[in-house]
Amino acid sequence: MVGELAVVLFWPAVAGYAEAAVAYAGDTLRPGRLVRWAIWGVRLGWLAQTALLVAQAAHADGFPWGSWAGSLNLFVWMCVGAYLVWGCRAPFRLLGLAIMPLAALLLVLAWAVGGAVEPETSQFGDVFLVFHVGLALAGFAGFTIAAALALLYVWQDRRLKRRAPRVLRLRAPSLETLDSLAARTVAVALPALTLAIGIGFARLGTDGGSFDATMAVTLLAWAVYAAYLVLRVEAGWRGRRAAYLVLSGFALVVLVRLVLTPFTHF
């Protein structure tokens, strides 16, 4: 029952995100023409995915996104949701170029490994997973948005430095805006990850278990983002250096989400 409904909702979500990605790419070639299509793709895709998650939650006996593939589904929803909050506004539209292809790809990946349509229900209690996995995914979603902002910063900085004649053709946010938004996003995402790590360690203490590579790299990512915030406040790290630091933290997030977590199941 949920399988059929999920299929009906899953593909429109993928189609919406993919259409938005293509439209954003087209908009860079002919600014202003395809952006409405892109925004509607994001909105409709996200609504379809929201309905998919609601259907899964309604039919699941427990936390339905505990597996790696299931958590990817939830992660994509969080990333696109965060992007929808302000990403669709004119100066930030270019962020869609980074976010939407990633969202479409990750959702297809989640489907390919069976976590998008019929997710496995976790053996663990709901409360622990809602907080631990939910907060960790919220943190990672924030870091993904911060990475997209940092990537846009590096791209825009390079264009301004190279004095490209077409530098004004594409409407992009100012460097200062990108820099401060990336910092604010990290400042929101880091406490979420901190709480998730704290809850994870608390569970490790009560239920037992071993310290694994996923935990080690997650801690390393946490340290990179914490260092980013400290260096920003204490040493005035801004601009390109800070953007590279955000991107290096994101490389660790990718390592955790796409390489190490597939071998972890709650």
Place this chain on the structure above:
Amino acid sequence: MHLVLVGTSYQRAPVELRELLAYDRELRRGALDRLSADGSESAVLSTCNRTEAYLAAPDAAAAEERVHAELASLSGLSGTELAPALYTLTDGAAALHLFRVAAGLDSMVPGEAQILGQVREAYGAARETGAAGPVLHRLFRQALRVGKRVRTETAIGENPASVSAAAAELAERVFEDLAGRRILLLGAGKTSDLTAANLISRGAGEIVVANRSVERAEALARRFNGRGIGLERVEEELERVDVVVASTSAQGHLISAEQVARAMRARRGRPVFFIDIAVPRDVDPAVNQLDGCYLYDIDDLERVVAESVAGRREEAVRAEAIASVEADDFRAWQLSLDVVPAIASLRERAEAIRRAELERAAGRLGSLSPGQRRAVESLTAQIVNKLLHQPTVRMKEAAAAADGVLYADAVRHLFALEDPRAPDAPSNRQPRQ
């Protein structure tokens, strides 16, 4: 009723002639009075790049002659001297021209924004003096709508068309906004003044002017409500300012990469935008390599402007399509005016017959209740409406295909209607006194 445009622009007339044909507010008022003296509608658009008179009149040739005479009188030139500089367009072509003008498609720099305000002003003057009638109301309102549509639906006006605007827009790609930003002006010149003015218009705050002579710097700074300093204090200022505009005639670099590197350490990562419009350059090109520093010289800025203007031209193709569709729409409306009087007469005649027949039958209907009487009224009105619906639609369709006058004449003849175009027919617009 014909729409007639007679005018000249920078494409036909040099500035010496255009200045003879320019109207100020008072002169325009007088011209509108004269051009509308016979009951025609008129509007005059006068800018530094064009002077155009729009008339809605029954006789296009007479209207054209009247504008020629008006312009000859204004300029003091003979008709023969003026003729090569003037163009005349009528009806759909005249409407399309005004729509292109309002969209900035006929401007020196495609998409420039000022012209839309000037079209609005021309319409306002015609409205205030009562010179605008139904045709020009519709024409100018539609022109203003076209101007807005083009700027909303295309990117024709988005990119800068001058070095100073490009510099200010580039600065906005670095900073969130320019409100309260500090500007350092090195030297002074026309382009740097324009750039500073552009930055100030976007909210830039404190202006510091640096010059070899502090007195000269202070004198220059007074123009921008800023303060003046000597060149020896430039490095100190680099720690505080956000945008540097350099335009001195010095032979070497006044700002070295080492100076900027030292200042950047004190700035704790805050970026600086350098606009170097001096030749030879005032700022060491190596400054652009420093993290958080962006340096544009005059060649860079001119390349950006050239690219922007090329972008505007690309967008102009889309804007032309909008103007063209709107002009077709206006033309269809204008043609429908030819059949409107015939339709109105036909409906009046039918209604008169209906009323007369009801009155004749009043004796026989006297015994009806008020409700039954209303039903009879409604029934007869519906019969009349249904009978006239198809002829009305067909006449309007024929009008859009330019056959409207033939159909209108046929209807007048078949139903023995009065022709409002006849010399003794009453006119809607009385001649202006």
